[in-house]
Amino acid sequence: MAEIDAELVERVTRWCAEAGRQTGRAEIHGALEPLSWDDLLALRALLADPPPARPLGPYALADLARGAPADVAAEREREGRYSREAEASATRSEGQAEPAAPPRPRPGKKRAARAEVVIHRARDRVAGPSAPPAPLPTTEALRAPEGRAVLERLVRSHGARRPAILAELSAGWRRPDGAPPDDADLSSLLDHHGLARAFERRERDELLHAVRAAGGLRARAAERLGGDLAGLAAAVERLGLAGEVERIRDERRAELRARATLSERVHLLVDDEDRLRDLGLLVEFEDDLRARLPEHVRALRLAGAPLEPALARSLAIDLSAAGALARRLDLDLGPAPAPRAPESSRPRRDGAHAPGRRPHGGEGRRTGARRDDGRGRGEGRGRGEGRGRGEGRGRGEARAERPRAGERGPPAAGRGGARKVKPGAGRPGAKRPRPAPRKPRG
DSSP states (O other): OOOOOHHHHHHHHHHHHHTTOOOOHHHHHHHHTTOOHHHHHHHHHHHTSOOSSSSOOHHHHHHHHHTOOHHHHHHHHHHTHHHHHHHHHHHHHHTTSSOOOOOOOOTTSOOOOOOOOOOOOGGGOOOOOOOOOOOOOBGGGGGSHHHHHHHHHHHHHHTTOHHHHHHHHHHHOBOTTSOOOOHHHHHHHHHHTTOHHHHHHHHHHHHHHHHHHTTTOHHHHHHHTTSOHHHHHHHHHHHTOHHHHHHHHHHHHHHHHTOOSHHHHHHHHHHOHHHHHHHTOHHHHHHHHHHHHHHHHHHHHTTOSOHHHHHHHHHTOOHHHHHHHHHHHTOOOSOOOOOOOOGGGSOOTTSOOOTTSOOSSSSSSOOSSOSOGGGSOOTTOSSSGGGSSSGGGSSOTTSOOOOOTTOOOOOOEETTEEOOOOTTSSSTTOOOOOOOOOOOOO
16 A cells, blocks of 8 residues: 555645546545555656646546546546445445545536635644754764774875864764863874874874975964964974974075065065064064165155155055055155255355366466467477477477487497497498308317
8 A cells, every 4th residue: 555645635636626626635545545656656747747637536536547548537537436436435444433425416417515625835834843863972982893984984084184073073973071072082092993103194294285385384284274373383293393394484484585675575575474474574574674775765766756656666566555665664755855055066255166176267267378388389380490400399499309310329328338339330221241150160
């Protein structure tokens, strides 16, 4: 016998009403109870479509589920054959406690009053009191051999990340005192099942990888591992990784210190302040920029342009960032004072000039004439006799004349007195005398 629930009864009631036949709950049960599971599945499929003919009651619907044609079932419904079946079914099910239903009148006669059908909607149901949740098993159950499989599954799913594993354990298990399991409980369970050493090795690798991937930043590494800074510090201390973590952070500090230009350090200060603070470089970079930026601002002030836009352009940052940087480092970006004239260019009241400068005017200006007549061209330097020897040469009378070609000059003084001059040595065309041939010895 197939199981007939309240939802199926309501669907049959609506379907029969659309087919022009009012029915009740008892009649529906009497028509559908003899159906097999296959027939009941076919009946549910028929309920998904509108009625194929009129009128059709629950017994006609049962015949359709068994494979009867729709027109034959409708004809049987009109002839009242299903009414007699309904009476017999009611008699068998209810016995003598309830009188049989009156037969359905034939077409053409006055119909009896329709039975009132009450349809209960699912949304109108009032939810009863919910049963209290079953208590969670304790962590002692995880010490059984089946608990090893549970721990291995959690490690495969979450890796060696203790916060994620503890969160899933807290959702399904409790300690004997009712509190959720903590880090000590997880370590005890791993040690009980012989998984502690492999878990610790994997935890070390994952922690160092997270620190490297985060660029040495502890906050980002803790976020990658699903915990907080306190949990990361406890894991580093428990695993003995303080030296390894600090070495990774020192490498990152060296990389950031290598960015020594003003623009690079300003960008680090403006965009990556959290990174500098985590690595302990914030104060160092602020002091460096506070010492170097005033000279840069003085160089920009010489151009005469507004300092704040000029500072933003020179450092490749936004205008608002330039203003915030100036306020943070106490930079003076006000207008430049008017330049003062140098002391040497100011005129003196007594008409005198500053020492080391030539007066303006005709007296002190250099003329084309030479002050020393002896160094000039001379009066008789013309094309005539003044160009040759004598006083008209312009080099001074004290200078001796040069000897002409072929003439013998005055003897040069030496250690032994006057230098001997060979005959013919002063003439331009004279030949040197050949040396006498040497006589062979012996």
